[in-house]
Amino acid sequence: MKIPLSRPELNEKDIEAVLSVLKTPNLSLGPKIGEFEEKVAQYVGSKYAVAVNSGTSGLHLSMIVAGIKKGDEVITTPFSFVASANCILYVGARPVFVDIDPFTLNMNPDMIEERINRKTKAILPVHVFGVPCEMDRITHITSKHKLILIEDACEAIGAEYKGKKLGTFGLTGVFAFYPNKQLTTGEGGIVVTNRKKVAELLKSLRNQGRRGSGRWLSHEILGYNYRLSDIHAALGISQIERIEEILKRREKVAGYYLKYLKDIDEIELPYIPKDSRVSWFVFVIRLREGYKKKHRDRLMKILMEEGIECGNYFPPIHLQPFYRKLFEYRKGDFPICESISERTIALPFYNYLKKDDIERISDMLRVSIKKI
Numbered sequence: 001m002k003i004p005l006s007r008p009e010l011n012e013k014d015i016e017a018v019l020s021v022l023k024t025p026n027l028s029l030g031p032k033i034g035e036f037e038e039k040v041a042q043y044v045g046s047k048y049a050v051a052v053n054s055g056t057s058g059l060h061l062s063m064i065v066a067g068i069k070k071g072d073e074v075i076t077t078p079f080s081f082v083a084s085a086n087c088i089l090y091v092g093a094r095p096v097f098v099d100i101d102p103f104t105l106n107m108n109p110d111m112i113e114e115r116i117n118r119k120t121k122a123i124l125p126v127h128v129f130g131v132p133c134e135m136d137r138i139t140h141i142t143s144k145h146k147l148i149l150i151e152d153a154c155e156a157i158g159a160e161y162k163g164k165k166l167g168t169f170g171l172t173g174v175f176a177f178y179p180n181k182q183l184t185t186g187e188g189g190i191v192v193t194n195r196k197k198v199a200e201l202l203k204s205l206r207n208q209g210r211r212g213s214g215r216w217l218s219h220e221i222l223g224y225n226y227r228l229s230d231i232h233a234a235l236g237i238s239q240i241e242r243i244e245e246i247l248k249r250r251e252k253v254a255g256y257y258l259k260y261l262k263d264i265d266e267i268e269l270p271y272i273p274k275d276s277r278v279s280w281f282v283f284v285i286r287l288r289e290g291y292k293k294k295h296r297d298r299l300m301k302i303l304m305e306e307g308i309e310c311g312n313y314f315p316p317i318h319l320q321p322f323y324r325k326l327f328e329y330r331k332g333d334f335p336i337c338e339s340i341s342e343r344t345i346a347l348p349f350y351n352y353l354k355k356d357d358i359e360r361i362s363d364m365l366r367v368s369i370k371k372i
Contacts (some may be wrong), residue, residue, distance in 0.1 A: 003361065005179035005309040006282070007248065009351040010235075017238040021230050032233040037190065041238045042106065044157070044165040046173070046192035048199035051233060052206050055154035055176025055189035057226040058089035059124075061205050062172040065198050066148045068093045068121055075115050076124040076152075076279035077107040078318045079337045084126050084152045085317045096120070097318055099334040103271045107286075108336075109137040109282060114144075122148040129164050129183070131271060135169050142170070152173075154189065157182055157245045159279035166279075167192050172202075173287035177232075180350075182246055182279055183239045186231040203357070210282045249351045250280040256355055257283050257347065260362035266291070266369045283349040284313050286340060286371075293342035295372045300345060302368040308361055311346040 021032060033051055041049035052058045061180030070075060070092030076084055077098040085095040096115050101108040105128050112123065123142055125133040142149045149170030153159070157175045159166045167173025172193045193199055204211050228236075239246070258269060269287045272278055287296055300310050316337050318329040331338060341343040347361060 003309060003348045003353075003357050004326050005311055005346065007350040008179040008184045009249075011146070013175065013266055014235055014238045017234040018231055021234045024229050024230075028227060029231045030230040031042070031104060032230040032237060033228060036228075036233040036240070039237060040175070040190050040309070041192060043240060043243060044167050044173070044175075045169050047194045048196065049190050049192045050199055050202040050206065050225045051188065051190045051228040051236075052085075052202075052274045053189070053232075054187055054226075055152075055174055055178070056083040056087065057206070057224070058172075058174035058176070058189040058191040059083060059150075059152060059154075060090045061224075061226065062174055063087050063091045063093070064205060065201050066122055066150060066171055067149075068157045071119065072121040073117070073119040074122045074124050074150075075107075075112060075120060076338075077125075077128070078316045078334050079105060079314055080128060080152070080317060081154070082317050082320060083154075084124060085323075088124070089326060089366050093121070094119075095238055095317075097232075097334060100128075100334045100340070102336055102340065103272070104131050104133070104273070105340065106131060106133040107138075109134050110248055111142050112138070115143055115232040116141075116147075120145070120147060122150055124150045124152055126152040126154075128160060129270065129284055130156045130159050130281040132156070132159050132161040132166055132273060132276040132278070135164075135166075139169055142332055144220075150239075155181070155281040156279045158243060158363045160277040162275050162346050171195070171198065182227045182242040182244055182250060182281060183236065185228065185236040185239070186226045188236065190228075246351060247279060252277075253349060253351070253353050253358070254283055256278045256358045257362070260359055261285065261365070264362075267365075280349070282311075282313060282346045284344050286345065287343040289339070289343075289344055291372075296343050296345060298372045299365075299368055302371060303345075303361075303364060307362050308364060310347055312341075314341060315344040316341050320361060 151173040154176035206226040
């Protein structure tokens with residue numbers, strides 16, 4: 001039996017929520033958007049939430065409301081999904097990368113200040129795989145240098161840093177709801193903020209620059225079609241109402257992995273901070289130092305031949321063809337990121353992954369490592 005890398009959990013209530021919208025004329029710009037936004041804001045502890053059609057769109061709009069423009073620089077991580085750097089390019093600014101911490105796999109706070117200069121306008125930390133960044137240190141740096149903080153929490157809904165939900169530390173925080181995320185709307189995302197004017201601007205930007213209840217063909221600013229439909233929002237409402245149940249199921253699956261993989265000397269398990277809550281997005285292991293990309297790739301090939309899907313999360317952003325061409329990055333620029341990236345493997349991970357399947361994956365991993 002093939003075990004997929006990820007799979008969304010959809011129950012009868014989710015399906016009924018979507019069908020109920022399809023029976024109305026309000027497929028977009030209807031009441032479900034506001035309801036979804038209110039529930040997400042209440043859950044994370046922000047004053048406002050603005051739903052959009054993807055996490056990428058949310059990051060792009062966050063750059064705009066932060067006033068980031070051509071010639072500016074934004075500090076972020078090279079170890080992430082490419083959207084967290086692309087959003088900076090969308091507004092003509094430049095992403096400035098900081099190498100990662102070898103344990104958390106997040107941007108290393110020790111290296112941030114040496115990258116700050118007069119062009120630096122913001123810091124965009126990414127809570128990779130749902131593991132919180134060291135927000136005390138990052139917020140101290142942003143305050144000290146009068147920089148804007150924008151959180152990429154696309155993989156981290158429900159995660160907490162010292163009791164505070166991620167996404168609520170800066171000007172904006174962005175969550176994503178693609179089908180492999182903890183909470184899904186099919187496609188979609190949301191931006192949270194505590195500033196009313198920022199929320200109002202976000203709503204205008206996502207809706208072609210329309211303001212408030214203005215006329216349909218009246219566009220006051222340059223905007224985008226980044227709206228989330230009521231169909232997607234209805235699914236989000238159903239899922240956010242059981243988000244804690246979802247997170248606990250994922251914690252249980254992660255717990256089984258940690259139990260069954262702990263005796264495999266050739267791998268390193270995910271880092272779990274003591275004073276924070278991880279929101280398990282994926283379960284990523286890595287081969288220990290000494291192993292190379294060729295070993296990781298060989299291991300992944302063996303696992304996939306046995307019906308166990310896996311992924312190489314994440315290839316370094318700076319070594320993507322587009323970034324190498326644009327900025328002339330080369331191998332060795334961010335050695336920790338590169339070394340870890342060559343050894344990571346995302347194992348199958350979703351809410352209702354069975355204990356027996358996790359045992360099978362663990363046993364197969366144990367045997368397969370000996371073959372590489």
